[in-house]
Amino acid sequence: MTWDQRAALLEVKDLKVHFPVRTSLMTQMVQGNRGQRWVKAVDGVSFSVARGRTLGLAGESGCGKTTTAKTLVRLYRPTTGQVVFEGTDIANLGGRELTSFRHRAQMVFQDPYESLNPRFNVQAVLEEPLVIHGMKSAKERLARVMETLEIVGLTPPSVYLSRFPHQMSGGQRQRVAIARALVLRPSFVVADEPVSMLDVSIRAGILNLMKQLIRNMNMAGMYISHDLSLIRYMCDRTGIMYLGRIVEIGETDDVVRKPMHPYAQALLSAVPVPEVTHEEIKVPLEGEPPNPVDLPPGCRFGPRCGRRMDICTRVEPRPMAVGNGRWVECHLYRQTPDQADQEMVGNE
Ligand SMILES: Nc1ncnc2c1ncn2[C@@H]1O[C@H](COP(=O)(O)OP(=O)(O)O)[C@@H](O)[C@H]1O
Numbered sequence: 001m002t003w004d005q006r007a008a009l010l011e012v013k014d015l016k017v018h019f020p021v022r023t024s025l026m027t028q029m030v031q032g033n034r035g036q037r038w039v040k041a042v043d044g045v046s047f048s049v050a051r052g053r054t055l056g057l058a059g060e061s062g063c064g065k066t067t068t069a070k071t072l073v074r075l076y077r078p079t080t081g082q083v084v085f086e087g088t089d090i091a092n093l094g095g096r097e098l099t100s101f102r103h104r105a106q107m108v109f110q111d112p113y114e115s116l117n118p119r120f121n122v123q124a125v126l127e128e129p130l131v132i133h134g135m136k137s138a139k140e141r142l143a144r145v146m147e148t149l150e151i152v153g154l155t156p157p158s159v160y161l162s163r164f165p166h167q168m169s170g171g172q173r174q175r176v177a178i179a180r181a182l183v184l185r186p187s188f189v190v191a192d193e194p195v196s197m198l199d200v201s202i203r204a205g206i207l208n209l210m211k212q213l214i215r216n217m218n219m220a221g222m223y224i225s226h227d228l229s230l231i232r233y234m235c236d237r238t239g240i241m242y243l244g245r246i247v248e249i250g251e252t253d254d255v256v257r258k259p260m261h262p263y264a265q266a267l268l269s270a271v272p273v274p275e276v277t278h279e280e281i282k283v284p285l286e287g288e289p290p291n292p293v294d295l296p297p298g299c300r301f302g303p304r305c306g307r308r309m310d311i312c313t314r315v316e317p318r319p320m321a322v323g324n325g326r327w328v329e330c331h332l333y334r335q336t337p338d339q340a341d342q343e344m345v346g347n348e
């Protein structure tokens with residue numbers, strides 16, 4: 001199974017998120033719904049995250065990382081598959097149940113302005129979710145806001161309360177965005193490239209902060225980046241995404257030190273991770289990924305893969321267990337009948 005060994009807070013099972021390709025009115029009139037094509041942004045991913053643990057997702061731009069993240073916090077609805085959060089499938093939550101879920105699962109965006117209203121000062125930004133989620137006492141809200149500013153290192157908090165987003169530095173703004181995600185004390189936080197817009201000099205502070213928070217507050221965390229050296233620093237487990245699939249997932253050290261999927265190998269040889277030598281890996285990554293509308297038959301990485309075999313052009317590879325909670329979707333690691341049996345048992 002692709003599950004973390006510990007009891008999961010979040011379990012994602014064969015999640016697909018497809019978007020309709022917009023076509024011109026003329027095409028629609030001629031073809032009707034028959035011609036509808038789909039962007040397969042997320043095309044069957046499974047993973048789990050336990051409390052106190054962080055899962056990383058890495059992969060080139062356009063592979064479906066942000067769509068996965070947004071679906072986990074129900075900004076998008078799954079097309080098919082399940083997102084089970086604390087035992088409940090969130091796909092069809094509505095009303096009070098959805099509000100309660102939003103209380104517990106939060107997202108930190110690449111651009112802090114996505115979660116900060118520029119016309120609100122810091123106090124208003126942080127109080128808003130508390131008001132929405134029913135904290136009635138103004139005194140209690142202010143205390144929570146001050147405490148949260150302290151947690152994200154904006155001290156003394158009283159200095160920041162009346163500031164507006166544009167009056168702060170990029171790093172301070174991202175700290176406020178993190179504070180906004182934490183102010184309700186969620187049990188799950190997914191951060192989508194949270195430092196990619198920041199100066200290198202202030203990235204480490206934000207990364208350390210997030211790493212500590214996930215441990216100290218016993219949350220389940222997800223960290224998304226195209227940069228594997230950041231993922232390695234942040235995450236216990238790591239999944240490598242390619243065109244809507246997780247092609248390899250396992251303990252971060254295993255995946256980063258000895259990637260098995262040719263795409264993971266290519267990604268790591270293109271952007272080496274400091275302190276890890278990849279002598280045996282020299283895999284060029286050629287061309288661009290095809291678009292997720294017209295996927296090639298067989299393995300979707302096939303057309304760019306240096307180790308392509310005949311079967312790869314015909315048969316889509318399935319996830320295979322290769323030990324230590326690691327899974328790889330590649331025909332190079334074909335399953336023995338014994339392993340196939342184990343998988344059947346493991347998935348029950
Ligand atoms: N709202 C949307 N409508 C249509 N297509 C989308 C939408 N969001 C993302 N996509 C497409 O889905 C694919 C995955 O995008 P995304 O999840 O943003 O990837 P990543 O975050 O890994 O760069 C891309 O081809 C992108 O163009």
Ligand SMILES: [Mg+2]
Nearest residue numbers: 065066067192
């Ligand atoms: Mg993205």
